[in-house]
Amino acid sequence: MxxxxxxxxxxxxxxxxxxxxxxxxxxxxxxxxxxxxxxxxxxxxxxxxxxxxxxxxxxxxxxxxxxxxxxxxxxxxxxxxxxxxxxxxxxxxxxxxxxxxxxxxxxxxxxxxxxxxADRLQAHSLLRRTKEAAAHVESLASESGPDDVDRLADIAQAEILAATSRRPRGLAPSHSIGDILEGALDELEAAGSTDGPSGVPTGFTDLDSLTSGLRPGHLTVIAARPSMGTSTLALDFMRSAAIGHGIPAALFTYESGRQELATRILSAECRVPLHHMRAGTMNDDDWVRLARRMPLVAKAPLYIQDEAWPTFTDLRAQCRRLASQRQVKLIVVDNLQMMTYGTRPLGSRYEEISEISRCLKLLATELEVPIVAVSKANRGSEQRTDKKPMLTDLRDSGSLEDNADLVILLHREDAYEKESPRAGEADFIVAKHRNGPTATITVAFQGHYSRFVDMAQT
Missing domain, CATH: 1.10.860.10 (DNAb Helicase; Chain A)
Incomplete structure (x- = not known):
């Protein structure tokens, strides 16, 4: 032979x-x-x-x-x-x-x-890949020390996910410009033939017109001073995706519990005043609106993770699991300032937030989903006359601006001046848009319903 x-x-x-x-x-x-x-x-x-x-x-x-x-x-x-x-x-x-x-x-x-x-062949292949990945992780673990646990955890998660994925393995191929252009033209034709945005709809007409929705692989940062409504806007994006369009979406929050978030979602969807729900003073009309909308909200593919996930390593593992098992197409993180990168300090806070934002962008690209990250702005806007936030106000790291594909800064004049002629209005300041123009979009803020809406809906 x-x-x-x-x-x-x-x-x-x-x-x-x-x-x-x-x-x-x-x-x-x-x-x-x-x-x-x-x-x-x-x-x-x-x-x-x-x-x-x-x-x-x-x-x-x-x-x-x-x-x-x-x-x-x-x-x-x-x-x-x-x-x-x-x-x-x-x-x-x-x-x-x-x-x-x-x-x-x-x-x-x-x-x-x-x-x-073919099914059995695929199953045999998955078993082989899993054994190979487990053996490699075991080998790395035997050679690692306490300072390597974060890196080891990331490698283990990535290798097991890749091994158990149905997607083809191997090195990513190079693509000719001809093949790329063919796919790009298909996207252009698809975008022209649909009534809505080609990305995940945000629920805001002018914002979707400007950005074509939240794009797969893109990192969007929502930032403002405290109590401006960043978490509310993040929930609005999730409601539009999961409840309005049936697109699976996941929220990771460290600021609010799941019951509180569920109440805010119901208030926004059913148009029942939030203070009525919390105080137990709902009237008959409130109950009727709640009953009508509850079935639609209950069956929406919306997932909330409010457990302790303070490290990015934990967050990344959960996101990979949800993308694989639940086919999640939108991920929201609220908020960056409450996270650390791993169990071991990563230099200064500036460096840590920079690394977290960079890895969020890489994670969005890896999973091919849009990721929305809520961030706090520093006090710079409060020292200016018009109080409007700017990109330079992003707290802790200028890399947030660098890594983000889209930055939306929130501003409400009535937060500073109760008698403002613009009471009830809010500005979405699109301060960075990697693939298009910037703009300021005016919407209505309905705080009693815990939501923002287009001006036409007021």
């Missing part, structure tokens, strides 16, 4: 003893799947979504599957002859078992039962 080493153009390296005896010992699921691929183009379309090349444990089968995908991607039918020709041109036909083995795959059955075989 000859020892062969071959590298297929798709990036798979094979080094194994190949021959009929070894190939016959491969798992039946892999053969069933390959047989279906070589007999039916329709099967290729479905299997390509389910399986990655690395899901095949047998190196020869991985080579055959990669060739099938290449031929199918070129718009041709991946029959045994075409697959053999492609493998031969790459110098890997013998490593894949040879032309006779390809013919034998289609000669020994009809390819039926491939869906169950």
């Amino acid at each position: 000859t020892t062969l080493a071959g590298t297929f153009a798709g990036g798979i390296t094979v080094s194994s003893d190949t021959g009929c005896q070894e190939l016959s010992s491969s798992t039946g699921e892999e053969k069933t799947v390959l047989r279906a691929l070589l007999l039916s183009t329709d099967a290729v379309a479905e299997i390509a979504v389910m399986l990655d090349v690395h899901d095949f444990h047998h190196p020869a089968h991985a080579l055959i599957y990669a060739a099938v995908l290449r031929i199918y991607g070129d718009g041709e039918s991946p029959d045994p002859l075409r697959v053999a020709t492609l493998l031969e041109s790459a110098g890997t036909l013998e490593a894949a078992g040879g032309g006779d083995y390809l013919k034998s795959l289609v000669a020994r059955g009809t390819g039926e039962g491939w869906r169950r075989a």
Whole structure:
């Protein structure tokens, strides 16, 4: 028997003893799947979504599957002859078992039962990846000390998540500008054919028009002086997503308990004064409005985490879990100033907030969801005549401005002057917009309902 080493153009390296005896010992699921691929183009379309090349444990089968995908991607039918020709041109036909083995795959059955075989193949692959990840984490743990626990926890979470994910593994490929432009044009066409924003709707017409909603992978920072309504605006974004559009959203809060937040959400959704609910003085009309709206609120995919999560390491683990298990598409963090990065101090507070904001941006990119972070502004605005906040007022770190894709500063004149002619109004000052213009958007603040609304709704 000859020892062969071959590298297929798709990036798979094979080094194994190949021959009929070894190939016959491969798992039946892999053969069933390959047989279906070589007999039916329709099967290729479905299997390509389910399986990655690395899901095949047998190196020869991985080579055959990669060739099938290449031929199918070129718009041709991946029959045994075409697959053999492609493998031969790459110098890997013998490593894949040879032309006779390809013919034998289609000669020994009809390819039926491939869906169950593909499911089992994927399960076997997941088990292998999990074992490999666990072994790597165990090796790192044996070499780590007390000062490395935060780094180790992050690596362990990331590796286990990657191992148990259904997404293909391996190094991220490089993309040609032609392929990128094709996808960009598809997005432009989709944006033009929809009535609403292409991102997660905020619930505010002018803000959505300016930003196209909250974009996947983007970090949005909401900042203001205390009692301006930053937490209220964050809840408004969540209500718009989860209750208004059925988009799963998660809130991490360290300032309010889940019962208090539920009361505020009901007040805003049902238009029942918050002070009536808290004082137990709801009238019949209040109860009727509550009863009408309660079923819709109760079934919304809105998740609240109010347990102790003071470190970013804990937050990141929870976000990964929710994105994987609950398909969460919007994450809100209230607020940054109550967090630390990990169990070990990370230099000055400025450096720590800088690192937290940087990692939030990376997390948004990793999970492909928008993340909204609530932050406090410093006292700089109170020393100015007009009291309006500016980007330089972001507390603790200028990196908040650098890492954010969108910065919304809240301002309410009646918070400083009770008799202001603009009482009941609020300004969303879009002070930074990485992908568009900045602007100031005026909305109505309905504090008795714990919500902001468009001026047209007042």
